[in-house]
Amino acid sequence: MKSNSKVSTMRRRFLAMLAVISGGLLVRKTLPADTTDKPREMPLHEADYYGPHNLKG
Amino acid sequence: MGDVTCELCPRYCTIPEGGAGDCRVRVNIDGKLIATTYGRPSSAHIDPVEKKPLNHFQPGTAVFSIATAGCNLHCRNCQNWQLSQRGGEEMERIYRAEPEAVVDAALKENCHSIAYTYSDPIIFYEYVYDTSVLAHENGLKNIFVTAGYINEKPMRRLCKVIDAANIDLKAFDDGFYRRNCSGSLKPVLDAMVIAREEDAWLEVTNLVIPTLNDDMAIVRKMAHWIRDNLGEETPLHISRFTPHYQMRNLPPTPLETLERVWNEAKDAGLKYVYLGNIFGHESESTYCPNDSTRLIHRVGFSVEEYNLTRDGRCPVCRQEVSGVWL
Numbered sequence: 240m241k242s243n244s245k246v247s248t249m250r251r252r253f254l255a256m257l258a259v260i261s262g263g264l265l266v267r268k269t270l271p272a273d274t275t276d277k278p279r280e281m282p283l284h285e286a287d288y289y290g291p292h293n294l295k296g
Numbered sequence: 297m298g299d300v301t302c303e304l305c306p307r308y309c310t311i312p313e314g315g316a317g318d319c320r321v322r323v324n325i326d327g328k329l330i331a332t333t334y335g336r337p338s339s340a341h342i343d344p345v346e347k348k349p350l351n352h353f354q355p356g357t358a359v360f361s362i363a364t365a366g367c368n369l370h371c372r373n374c375q376n377w378q379l380s381q382r383g384g385e386e387m388e389r390i391y392r393a394e395p396e397a398v399v400d401a402a403l404k405e406n407c408h409s410i411a412y413t414y415s416d417p418i419i420f421y422e423y424v425y426d427t428s429v430l431a432h433e434n435g436l437k438n439i440f441v442t443a444g445y446i447n448e449k450p451m452r453r454l455c456k457v458i459d460a461a462n463i464d465l466k467a468f469d470d471g472f473y474r475r476n477c478s479g480s481l482k483p484v485l486d487a488m489v490i491a492r493e494e495d496a497w498l499e500v501t502n503l504v505i506p507t508l509n510d511d512m513a514i515v516r517k518m519a520h521w522i523r524d525n526l527g528e529e530t531p532l533h534i535s536r537f538t539p540h541y542q543m544r545n546l547p548p549t550p551l552e553t554l555e556r557v558w559n560e561a562k563d564a565g566l567k568y569v570y571l572g573n574i575f576g577h578e579s580e581s582t583y584c585p586n587d588s589t590r591l592i593h594r595v596g597f598s599v600e601e602y603n604l605t606r607d608g609r610c611p612v613c614r615q616e617v618s619g620v621w622l
Contacts, residue, residue: 278338279389281389281392282397283392296348
């Protein structure tokens with residue numbers, strides 16, 4: 240009984256770890272390929288000059 | 297290689313190789329000081345000149361306004377902190393805009409001037425300077441909207457290529473600058489005097505924050521200093537505080553406080569005192585200092601009525617009104 244319980248705990252831990260890893264992989268796959276922390280660069284003429292903004296000054 | 301010292305502002309940041317100054321955007325690369333946001337603004341908008349605010353400089357005209365990330369002050373109440381308290385790499389977007397592209401865009405959109413604004417343009421000084429030179433060559437004016445925390449030499453050089461400045465005098469109190477902005481008062485006062493000496497059109501803004509800089513004794517000192525050092529013709533914009541950034545614990549400035557500040561400034565002898573961030577208040581308009589005729593009727597940032605003569609005088613009493621008129 241004692242050894243069965245130990246196997247069960249290990250199995251639970253293994254499954255939990257598997258869930259975390261697959262979840263992470265799923266999120267990465269869902270995000271667009273170009274999602275990074277870098278700012279998006281664009282030419283000036285693509286700016287919305289007349290769009291509303293909340294900047295003072 | 298080694299450290300470099302940035303001499304642009306009173307911080308005199310000594311920057312190790314690979315490091316950045318306090319403003320986050322001026323860096324030491326291979327022993328050279330590089331302004332990383334040169335030609336890379338993160339904001340580009342067309343605003344009325346009244347929004348800068350400038351009430352005596354080409355009223356009712358459109359201004360092509362740009363800003364990059366970064367700032368050399370760190371005000372707890374910063375209204376544009378998403379832009380000013382970040383480095384360029386932290387912005388959502390960056391425009392590729394060399395000076396030629398900025399001038400071309402301003403001309404194409406029929407703007408009268410280019411404003412360097414929103415964050416503090418001091419930190420993208422070289423970009424401001426080069427764009428301003430090109431703007432002049434193409435018949436555009438230049439507007440510098442700043443907190444004025446800059447050293448004398450670069451300020452004098454810049455004044456040769458800018459036409460108007462609005463300098464934000466945050467409080468006539470050095471302690472306020474140290475506690476709330478990580479700066480100091482003296483360089484700001486010096487910058488204003490330099491702008492006046494170098495003949496750039498100057499207007500001053502003072503944001504009134506409840507309990508922090510609304511002491512009428514300090515307001516009186518400020519108004520007297522402006523009168524004595526910049527002249528009684530210098531427009532003063534008294535602006536209403538609204539909670540922002542790290543100063544959300546204070547309420548918006550009550551209208552009564554703003555009106556008391558307005559009265560103090562007028563009593564000190566300043567001829568043109570305006571209330572800002574109070575939509576529709578009569579103090580948004582320009583009145584003749586001699587006979588109180590309403591010369592420019594404003595509602596918010598919009599000019600509803602323009603009664604100045606072509607040579608910038610009151611149409612009733614012929615009093616000259618200081619400014620750069622159309």
